[in-house]
Amino acid sequence: MSTDTPDATAEETPSRAELAARVDELEEQLAAVSADSDDDDGKKMSIIATKGTLDMAYPPLILASTAAAFGYEVTVFHTFWGLDILHEERSRDLQLSSVGNPNMPVPNVVGALPGMDRVTTKLMEKRIDDNETATIEELIETSLDMGVEFQACQMTIELMDYDEADFYDGVTTGVGAATAIQDMADADIQLLV
Numbered sequence: 069m070s071t072d073t074p075d076a077t078a079e080e081t082p083s084r085a086e087l088a089a090r091v092d093e094l095e096e097q098l099a100a101v102s103a104d105s106d107d108d109d110g111k112k113m114s115i116i117a118t119k120g121t122l123d124m125a126y127p128p129l130i131l132a133s134t135a136a137a138f139g140y141e142v143t144v145f146h147t148f149w150g151l152d153i154l155h156e157e158r159s160r161d162l163q164l165s166s167v168g169n170p171n172m173p174v175p176n177v178v179g180a181l182p183g184m185d186r187v188t189t190k191l192m193e194k195r196i197d198d199n200e201t202a203t204i205e206e207l208i209e210t211s212l213d214m215g216v217e218f219q220a221c222q223m224t225i226e227l228m229d230y231d232e233a234d235f236y237d238g239v240t241t242g243v244g245a246a247t248a249i250q251d252m253a254d255a256d257i258q259l260l261v
């Protein structure tokens with residue numbers, strides 16, 4: 069065996085300075101990846117809820133709670149009749165109109181009869197109960213627990229003479245249109261329901 073042959077392992081072993089430089093490089097790459105994943109986690113959804121009927125209360129609540137479950141920061145701005153969804157007492161008595169709803173199995177002339185809205189509402193409530201679908205109250209409480217921010221439009225509160233104390237605990241009051249617009253501008257997803 070010749071002693072002139074350089075040791076192959078000595079050539080492959082990096083110096084301390086090379087190892088320190090490589091560690092610094094890897095830490096920078098890890099920080100960049102962490103920053104990118106933090107940006108992904110910061111997705112935001114903004115929903116505007118304008119209707120307060122039983123059938124229109126479910127979509128913003130289901131979308132909000134589902135998005136929150138997927139890690140979105142969610143804000144739901146309730147204005148006009150949409151405020152009834154956030155009102156503890158009124159949210160328990162939301163109605164389903166049988167007139168003007170093309171998917172109702174009741175002709176408009178029959179739906180216009182006195183008491184038909186109450187009948188169609190009771191039928192929908194029975195279907196919700198039979199299907200074990202969450203109630204409006206349950207969806208609101210679940211959403212609040214998941215960090216969804218429910219906002220009540222201040223102008224509508226004043227216009228409709230609502231008492232802010234009658235909203236569910238955790239509802240943000242005193243929110244104006246400018247705040248809602250800024251929230252939508254900052255959101256990845258904007259929905260009007």
